[in-house]
Amino acid sequence: MAKWNQYVKPGPPSPDFASAQNNAMIKVAQKYPNVVAVLEDMGFPAIGWFKQNAPQRIVECGIAEANAAVIAGGLAAEGFIPFINSFAFAAIGRAYNQIRQSILVDRFNVKIIGRGGAWGETGISHNSVEDIGYTRVMPNMVIVNPCDSVEVEKAFLAMADYIGPVFYRQEMSPAMMSIYTPDFPFERGKAYALKDGKDATIIATGYMVTEAVRAIPLLEKDGLDVGIIDMCTLKPLDEEAVIKAARETGAIVTAENNTIIGGLGEGVAAILCENHPCSLVRVGIEDEFSQSAKPPTDKQDDLKIHFALRAEDLVVSVKEAIARRDALKKGG
């Protein structure tokens, strides 16, 4: 039986993402009266609460993401904390230069909730596979990518407490397991080890934490003791946690619902190369776009199979990482 660390208690999928996020949004809006909801005609967490309690804090920009991003910058310049909500491809991709020029250059306190990841019925236009890459390269941008409903709420509050621009990546897959106990102490910029292991370490983010957790019993069957690190903050990456894992196991597998180009895997690779070169296998989407599919569930996982992002695929990658490490040791 896997031995989980404190605050970790994997359970069945928690379909309650939306309400976790709504509750967090209300808490944030109550804590900070200067939080304003900047809408891009794509809904907003807890918009009902805003309509009822603070209609003057709703700024509806219509389908004009570029305009909305810069208006958010202007509002932040006057002391407000604007939250933007849309798909990542629109909220950020469509307004990339606007976010660069009118939010990041001045480090304005704007929070962008963007739906990312390859899953969804909406298809190639909306399923974004490259958003981690194009936001990681932006100076002054912080990226968080929570893995379950407890972390959703904690990350949301931490994002509001932080003064500066944040991209809150929302995968919102109904298949995401519950991972943490409610008393989990989230710390921005710190990875959390769900489980220690001596043979290899999986560094996962967002949805892929679920697959990593599912991979553990499969690995145990093969006699492998593998650790999991939840890398919720994708920028800045927790270098210490990566280096520690490299020292302890020397075989690292990264797992992300994003292309392996520019994402978590490359970030971890850079840290490893500079500090503690070791065996690394990056699991993620190869250089391709996504397509329509029902969101993955226990029974249905077309895109997971297509992209080889299942627990079974992680098992293969863990074994490969271990084999590479052993070959390195032998000097092969």
Added chain:
Amino acid sequence: MAHDDKLIQELEEKKALVRNNIFRIFDSSLGGHCGGTMSILELVTALYFHHMKIDPNNCDWPERDRMVLSKAHCCEAIYALLPEIGYVPEEALDTYYCYASPFQGHADRWCTPGIDYSGGSLGQGLSFAVGMATAEKIKTAAKPPVSKMPQFLPRLTTIYNPTYRVYCIVGDGECNEGQIWEAAMFAAKYKLDNLINIVDYNKFSLDGPSREIMPMEPFDEKWRSFGWWVKEIDGHNLREICDALDLASNLYGDGKPKCLIAHTVKGHGIPSWEETHAHLARGEGITMGVKEGRDIYG
């Protein structure tokens, strides 16, 4: 409303000082967006030395009027007047384009006291100004009692003034950007009568005349159809600028954003720049123009 001759004379004197400072900036930088800078010289002179509510001792005064220079490449015109207000030491004029200078190549809010907007990527300034104007509306509407106040409550013209007004200067060329019109729609929707946008209509952008690059006419009709109050003025006539700014300000409370279309001449006042519609000049193009300017204006 009419402005007396004494005031206009004073502004003319300020304008001469600012123009000299622009020449001094070009002396050391040997390059700059001279055409667009000269076309807004009178506009910024009237705004900063007469119309805008600013505190010379505190560039961050929360109730100051905001200035968003959307055509941020013409920051030279504003840099040249900042030492005259006292926000920046005069020596900074000799450091334009230099490493660690308060005078960066495009206006930058972090580097320069008195600059409200970091620009450079065109077509965004009006959205930013709209954001600032919306912030003013929300703050004013939020004054007690918060819960019962309808959104963006219109106020009576005669009693209230906005906490601050937001001024924006956009170039005619950047009005090619769709985002300008997104911002225009938003400003009308939210009744941002605390916002005054000034279009520097100098009729030339980098590649050539606007009517060939991307015709904007009928320009006034466009703004009007977006729900704005519009007035066309001679952008080089200080009295006309001051009158129009007063008129636009006094209409506060009508729920309409204001647009002044200022007809200007690119490179205004310097024959060689006017002739070539100079956008960005370097080296001899700059020094020759500066020499002409000093010959004409002393």
